[in-house]
Amino acid sequence: MRYLSELMAIALGGALREDDVSKKDLELLEPQLRRADEWLRSGCERDEDGFGWLKLPYQDITQVLEASRWLSRFDALIQIGIGGSALGNRMLHGALLPPYYNEFSREERHGPRFYLMENLDSRNILAIWELVDPSKTAFVVVSKSGQTTETAVQFLWAWQKMTDLFGESAKDHFVVVTDPHSGILRRFADEVGCRSLPIPQSVGGRYSVLSPVGLLSAATLDIEVESLLKGAQEMDLKLSAANSLFENPAWLLAGLHYLHSVRGRNMAVLMPYADALKDFTEWFAQLWAESLGKGGKGSTPIRALGAVDQHSQLQLYSEGPDDKLFTLLEVRETLGDLSIPFGCEEKSLKDFSYLKGQKLGDILNEEAKATAAALVKAGRPVIWMELPRLEEHNLGALIFLWEYVTALCGALYGVNPFDQPGVEQSKRYAYGLLGRKGFEDEARDVAGHFGLIESFRLVV
Known part of the structure; x- marks a missing residue:
């Protein structure tokens, strides 16, 4: 299953199996996704708190x-x-x-x-x-x-x-x-x-x-912020025009994340193969964690970067607990791509001859495919995303898509994706400790809870 547009491509077959999360499971979830989408659109029309994005x-x-x-x-x-x-x-x-x-x-x-x-x-x-x-x-x-x-x-x-x-x-x-x-x-x-x-x-x-x-x-x-917004507009129009599950990438992504989560894969790994998208994973982590982690529900975001984290996390991903859904993101075209001329005559380097003439960007993208294939072989669910290039237009679309997916997941979990009560509690405690007027009770509350931590203390 693959969703295609000039903005990006999304391949979902690696996250679907007849004996696990299947197309049938997604189809059964479609009425809930439709209601969640209607909830988002109506909240936006009424300009309700949280829906203004x-x-x-x-x-x-x-x-x-x-x-x-x-x-x-x-x-x-x-x-x-x-x-x-x-x-x-x-x-x-x-x-x-x-x-x-x-x-x-x-x-x-x-x-x-x-x-x-x-x-x-x-x-x-x-x-x-x-x-x-x-x-x-x-x-x-x-x-x-x-x-x-x-x-x-x-x-x-x-x-x-x-x-x-x-x-x-x-x-x-x-x-x-x-x-x-x-x-x-x-x-x-x-x-x-x-x-x-x-x-x-x-x-x-x-x-x-x-x-x-x-x-x-x-x-x-x-x-070019106008182009950034144009990309977001285009994604919004594509989502609003999609009338069925298999036409709507946001419904599919939200549905897959939700279904894998309730089956115990409650960690969402986002792994772009581009240094330029490393900070995208940081932004995504806040969006995902703060929106969905409520009432004992949610999915933990994990930030990774290809190919760097092939050498630090891939072992766990392949042979550790089967508790993660992976999204690998490839950028097809890169600016100023270097190639390997391989003009060296040293015999000791002849084993590198297979790299001759290859571009670094192509090598990185082939490593992304290799990692995705290895994960699928290990029985791990993989979503594959491709950007034709990284520019304002498709970045705006990518941002809007993940915001939409996150909000839909909140509706599926039955939580409010636009508040953060857990964060507010720690803010109130900090106000109390810093002596802000009106937060004296919070300061006393901290003393009790932090005292429990301090009750077993080791000084080394």
Whole structure:
């Protein structure tokens, strides 16, 4: 079974067996998938909380493009954010910009250098600060709620540094991306008069990469965001026009993940054979884990990279527990592909002669096929995905497809794919430990639960 389009190809036969998850099982699941799809579409039409990502491919990005033109005059752009306010940016840049982008000259880059202040690691923050000229640096601060502790800490540090240097004009180095109407960052932007962009209220963080959260830095770095959205639009139109199970790749992918999960394969391995898609797996991991892991249900995402992880994880994948569904992703065409001339005369190298004239990209893709075949031979379920090339248009389609698949899986599991109650609990505990007013009970609760951990302690 293979789904084909000019955007990508998806082969599903490796994940289907008559004595395991079969086509018949998928057919029996079709009514549930249809209801899940109707639920998504109706939630989008009513603009319910969490469903707004479905509208992002059709948004007006005039404000984003205007802000990006203003930001492009700076030499360095630092985005402060975490989770969905950072992973999507890293994914877009990793996929669509040259490796080691910051090392190129300004003329070669066509945009400022880019840095992420993400985790609360002083070494990273100070290293970035040492690399930039503050007078030529802009900050994009991203938090929908405006209350994310990690983002707040780094923003406060950067704001103090910049106001110490530039006084009131520090505001001319900041753009805030946050809730359009409320929250601390919205009030801050209104108070000091810095530039700001809205995150749609019905869009959650992990689904926000195609909003100003991801598009602003991408456009500033000369990524064609219009083409990115066009690809997402095209995928949306293909999905909405598909009237049956075997015409709809999102239904098929969601159905396969769900059916394999309830049969004990509750780990989803995403393994692209392209360094440029390594950060795509990081973005996918948050999307999948935070959307589906609720109420004792869900599927654990595993990030892998071909061919690197053939040499670290493949042994487990082939002969370890049969608890994983594998998705291997190949990019057919690569830019600047090297080939092996094999001009060496040394006798000691003659065993490498079979590599003569072969391109590195072709070798990598053949290794991907070899890995997929080995997994199938070992009885492991494999989904195969191909991109004709890696560019804005089909990356936008790939992003939208996996968001759609994730949301459908949430409906199949019977969980809300747009909330994160487990994350909220740890946030409240952190507020209590940090002395935030109104969270005193949480601080006491932490003492009890962490005390249980400390009750058996070994010092080495």
